[in-house]
Amino acid sequence: MGATGEQIGPARSRERFLVGDPVADGVRSPILNSWQRCRSLGLSPDQTDLPYRDDFDPDSRLVHAAQPVLDRLASRFAGSQMNVSLADGNGTVLQRRFGEPALARTLPPIQTVPGFVFAERFAGTNGIGLALAERHLVQVYGAEHFAERSQSNACSAIPIRDRLSGHVVGVLCFGYPHGYEHPQLPALVRRAAESIERRLMEERSERERALLRAYLDAGHAARDGAAPGEGPTIGLEELGDSGLDLGDQMILKDKATELMSGARRAAVEVLLPHGRGVTLLSSPVTSLTGVEGVVVEAVFSGEPPPEHHFSPGTGRAARPSAPAPGPPAPGRVRGLVLVGEPEVGKYAVAARRRLELLAEASTRIGTTLDVTRTARELAEMAVPRLADYVTVDVPEAVLRGEESADPRSELHRTVVHGITEDCPFYPAGRRVELRSGTPHMRCLDSGQAVLEADLREAVGWIDQEPEHARRILDRNVHSLISVPLLARGVLLGIASFYRSQDPAPFGEDDSWLAQELAARAALCIDNARRYTREHTLALALQESLLPRGVPEQGAVEVAHRYLPAESGVGGDWFDVIPLSGTRVALLVG
Structure with a gap:
């Protein structure tokens, strides 16, 4: 697509936005939200200076993984005006490639030299900054850039994630003139980012193989007499003949993952379902290349583990009076359970806990057909295992059992729940008003989760x-x-999850878990809403059938009152029938 027609709308809208006038329809919501953040930050469109960092690592794991991919892209676009940038998770450019190398000599250092920071809070709306804010593939064309210096260019950018943790570790950004736009470009950008992510995983695997080699080498040295040994070591999967089935192996690997995440020497006893006890030992190990990790072994015998494995707080350990390591005991066998870096163990433990939380949520959310109670169950499930504070805002119409015509304008604070009683948020019962550009309004407008890793910058x-x-x-x-x-295409409100105690920010895995919990709760809230609506209609019908009065009687004075059953189920009736001889028949059924 060319520059004409592409720039007219955004350029005029941007001019109106900068002078404070309402912008015309057609400005994409990610761009408009970014402009609003830029204005809130006090950025100037003619700003040219950006922060420069000389402390970035030019040989980081990300750079090492991306190097071949960037070289292939430079070769593919040789002779063109395409340029490709690699930035880290903070927006600092680490590498640049130009299709036409001479192009670098005609551009200012800010567009050619690594080290400049293109995070949105410094550079305004741009590919790298917007990809970090939106956390998915973005495109920015011409006047959609906030800064004047980028008005003649377009760019496509995508986050790069560590596939193990889900954290955004970098951004791949393609910059080009408008005329270079091609329908296949987004697919190419995605494939390039996936290649870098795969290489990051391969590097991690190589690091684990190096740790395994160091562990095996140490074992061979022990058997050759260089150091006292603990007995022969075999793989865990080789122990099937000794009564250790797949279920037992999974239990040991699960516990070994927790030990690995602790990154220290430790010993714990694990009781298997068949009554067999196994001692797990975790020990630090360092590869020849300097990679630091942990190896976890299983000791299969009734003898205590080596004394040097005991340390406070390692769990239910074996007897601390164990003798010092000596020659291998007859029949004693050690099986390798896991070897890797502590961070891998931490991610695995976190993933298991997320699955456990989802399994529990399926039974604890939606126990009643009550909208408010269901919203509270969502908050109680999330605190404290996912978040420290949760707020749930629901339109007033939904609380009445109806669909809201404009859920953004009639939100009602339904639930506030947290680790402390004095939550710093507005209390339940208050009407909630949201402005455009806030994370909550962006969430409602897009219908997608919004992650703000650092609220101080929101x-x-x-x-x-x-x-x-x-x-x-x-x-x-x-x-x-x-x-x-x-739920079922109906917007029923918004749930907000806040973190305070854990210093680490929310990540993509946390966002996925919050979405899963919210999806379960939304379906239950919609069921409760529908029940409330039907229940209200049934009560209205019952009341419409009640008599508005009774005929006058000479023998008695009649008064009546109807109280619907608390369960909402009923078909009670009454009648007063005049009889001869100043008699009446009173009937209740």
């Missing part, structure tokens, strides 16, 4: 109510995930 959220935001930040609340409550 200018739209801070600007909505600065004093209230400051009170929240003062309680160490630092990270947010906003998730829409969507």
Whole structure:
């Protein structure tokens, strides 16, 4: 697509936005949200200076993994005006490639030299900054850039993730003139990013293989008499003949993962379902290339583990009076369970806990057909295992059992729940008003989860109510995930998850878990809403059938009152029938 026609709308909208006028329809919501954040940050469109960092690692794992991919891209676009940039997770450019090398000599250093930071809070709306903010593939064309210096260019950028943890570790950005746009470019950008992500995983595997080699070499040295040994070591899968089935192996690997994440020498006893006890030993190991990791072994005998494995807080360990290591005991066998870096163990433990939480949520969310109770069950499930504070906002119409015509404008704070009673958020029962550009409104507008890793930089959220935001930040609340409550195509509200105690920000895996919990809760809330609507209609029908009065009687004075059953189920009736001789018949059924 060419520059003409592509730039007219955004250019005029941008001019109106900069002077404070309402922007025309057609500006994409990610771009408009980014412009609003830029204005809140006080950025100037003619700003040319960007922060420069000389402390970035030019030979980091990300650079090492991306190098061949960048070289192939440079070769593919040889002779063109395409340029490719690699940035880290903070927006600092680490590498650049140019299709036409002479192009680098005609551009200012800010566009050619690694080390400049293109995070949105410094550079305004641009490919690298927007990819980090939106966390998916983005395109920015001409006047959609906030800064004047980028108006003649277009770019496509995509986050690069560590596939093990899900964390965004970098950005791959393609810059080009408008005329170079091609329908296949987004697919090419995705494939290039996937190649870098695969190479990052291969590097991790190579590091683990190096640790395994170091462990095996140490074992061979022990058997050759260089150091006292503990007995022969075999693989865990080789122990099937000794009564250790696949279920037992999974139990040991699960516990070994926790030990690996601790990154220290330890010993714990594991009781298997058949009554057999196994001692797991974790020991630090360093490869020849300097990679530090942990090896976890299983000791199969009734003898205690070596004394040097005991340390406080390692779990239910064997007897601390164990003798010092000596020659191998007859019949004693050690099986290798896991070897790897501690971070791998931490990710695995976190993944298991997420699955456990989802399994529990399937039975604990939606126990009643009540909208408010279901929203509270969602919050109670998430605190404290996912978040420290949770708020749930639902349109008032949904609380009445109806669909909301405009859920963004009639939100009602339904639930506030947290690790402390004095939550720093507005209490339940209050009407919630959201401004455009806040994470919550972006979530409602897009129908997708919004992750704000650092709330101190979420200018739209801070600007909505600065004093209230400051009170929240003062309680160490630092990270947010906003998730829409969507069920059967109906928007039922929004759930917001906040973190304060864990210093690490929310990541993609946390966002996925929040979305799974919210999806379960939304379906239950919609069932409760539908029940409320049908129940209300049934009560209205019952009341419409009640008599509005009774005929006058000479023998008695009649008064009546109808109380519907608390369960909502009923078909009671009554009647007063005049009889001869000043008699009446009173009937209740």
